[in-house]
Amino acid sequence: MLISTAPGRPRFGHAGGMGHRNFRFAAVMGLHTFISAGTFLLGKTAADTMPTLALGLLRFLIAGAGFLLLARIRHLDLWTVARSDWRTYLWAGFLGVTLNQVAFLGGLALTLPSHAALLYALTPTVVLLLAWARGQERPGLRKLGGLALAFSGVLVLFSGKAGRALPPRWILGDLMVLVAVVAWAGYTVMSRPLVQKHGAQRATTLSILFGLAIFAPLGALGLPRLVVAAIPPMAWVGLIYLGLMTSVVSYLLWFHALSMKEPSRVAIATNGQPVATALLAWIFYGQAITPAFAVGAALVLGGVLLTQL
Template sequence: MTLHTCISAGTYLLGKIAADALPTLVLGLLRFLIAGAGFLVLARIRGLDLWPLARADWRTYLWLGFLGVALNQVAFLGGLAFTLPSHAALLYALTPTVVLLMAWARGQERPGPRKLMGLVLAFAGVVVLLAGRRGTAALPPRWILGDLMILVAVVAWAGYTVASRPMVLKHGAQRATTLSILFGLAVFSPLGALGLPRLHPASVPPMAWLGLAYLGLMTSVVSYLLWFHALSLKEPSRVAIASNAQPVVTALLGWIFFSQPITLPFVAGAALVAAGVLLAQS
């Protein structure tokens, strides 16, 4: 999960460059075309038989594909184009809290008073972040819309995490991840194709193509496999807590490499979110 956290921090930074240069729908389509090809190659190397599993549980994998690819990616990549990478990473630190709430609703976990207080603190941190000064030059003009879209992506990813665990335990991490990605690609492809007329490859800078490759291979293959391998070993809320370190790592990398300022509202919101999710998982 330490490796997953480091890869995810790079996702926000390089993904931001790609999201600024490529249409959102096209970026999502190309990302998961790369990821789908990567997973199929890995499955072929290992000799994994996927299609009997796909036929037996196609409804579940269709739902997972919608949550983890279609809804999550439209909201994440669209939101990333409007907000700062540090904001996206901070909001994704709410993942353990949202996972805990969903697991509670499904009867999988029973949070006590400490965990409930953690939920309150974590969401207070989001409120502080969203209430930051709109006029500051450090923030893009539509950052609030971007942050709200990222929140939708967080909820979709949390649902994907909770709903995926039975398939991970039943079919193994690689099979479950591969099938959810392929079903998600099938769901997303018609929507992604709508953005192709807006793609002008000659105007896309090299760093954006690099960001796309990173999203397709490192984030959507390596990082997903790490996430679901961990999910096969631990309950969803324990796995999700690894996202707590992502805001700090992303903000530091953004400050070092892209001169993105670390503002007071961000620090305050990050402190509340970190305290909340740590208390919720204690």
Template sequence: MGASPARPLNPAAAPALGGVYAALLVQVCISAGTYLTAKRAMTELPPLTVVLWRFLLSGAVFVLLLAMLPGPKLPPREAWGRVFLLGLLAGPVNQVFFFTGLARSTAAHGALLYALTPLGVYLSSLARRQERASSRTLVGIATAFVGVVVLLLGRGLADARGSMLGDVLILLAVLAWVAYTTEGKPLVATHGPLRATSWCMVMGTVLMLPFAPLYGNVDALVSSTALAKACIGYLGLMTSVVAYLLWFYALSKVSASKVAIFSNLQPAATALAAWAVLDESLHWELAVGGVLVLVGVRLTQMARTQPPPAPLPVVEERRTA
């Protein structure tokens, strides 16, 4: 018998995925600025002060967004546990570990450790049976990671010296983001990206409130420069609102591993932003590493990531007399 003919492509699928990938590219550009603005804000303010005001700002925006959305304002009873977990992961766990780690380490180390996100998401998705095992996905993730290493070597990774504690804290932040991505997909599938993101970020803000008496530091915030305040505004509005909404939007459309692989484009975007804003020089490693990352992203997008088949129900045999 001859091979069965290939299925015709759905003409509506390409534009839909094109919108998803465009959203992810915007998310990458916003996230690239996060490293620069976070480092700049922490030159004047303690890490936890930056994190706290970032969440207070974004939490207020999401409360207003929920107030304007039609439908339920609060999660249904069965979703409260997952919303609490996701708010904890996105707020106190991810951000506290990331900012305190970044204050002790370097941006290059942070970018390298965050490049492990796609691998962590892929393995977690396999463990949760959200995706099938795919050699093409694994090769794509490995290729993109090599590209990140090459790119960061051109930005001084070999000479960068971050403390072991700082790197461990950033790695814990990465693990929290991996869990946030994989655990968030079922919530997004049920309630949509807008409502799911709003619930999780408001919960994250509520969980950050106990830090307010210790790290609110209103006097330090008021006396900081306009640039430091603008950096907090960027973190609160662009990163915590726009970028988080785009991340969950993409999760509602494609598999978690196809979303996570785009995070490996962030070091290239950060290098370009540093060149444009900080007048840093560009090196050949950016071109080589960038190409490898793009190849890895493309391989991952081409992989089939259908969910594994559901286990067959166990049928008990009847004993005959």
């Protein structure tokens, strides 16, 4: 809708503003989705060769340093904000860093990247239930239908990857990834008020730093088992990717998305991760794309679009 304030100088009204906002949200979540897909693939190389606790500690030391540098460049006041909401940031750090990372990295070392991506497709369901329980959202039939459609697409997408293709430890790995999903969903729901109050970068930085403070003593226990000489180069690449791309860029994109949309809409957009994971696995590892991929991808994208209308 155009509203003219002067001849020859139209400006966009509400409809144009909403269109721009939706486009920006789609761009943010699209980039987040592909970065997260890379996390499952490159993170696997690091998780296979590094002790889980040591990997988590190194990852968030890199991320913490990156966030502190960004905060210093932008002259952000972190101390005042931290004192005002330290209890909430403590819980957010525990869920988003300590519990999520121990469960995710440990589970990823025991199962396949595609299976971890499939389990993470449960995130919107858990987020919606938690947000509903906290009174942040009241889901309608369209949103519930879109969520069901997207998840059905994920099931179709990976219908051919049955237990035969998985290592014997897959049950424990799957359970650990499921714990990580619940922790991430709780982190998402708890973080939205912090983002709205303090902004995406402050909220992300403080949740990472609080989480690192909680995790550091536990992560230090894994350092004696870290044999540097035995770690292949691709595992170091995976660690850097986890520390910078996943824990800095991806977290900032996630928090920025939370400033634009309610938690369940942000979470449902991540159902594209299994599709992106399969595409990247095809491009870089030559894993075949079956007809189930096309059907599953269409269902996933259709479900995501339905929830965003």
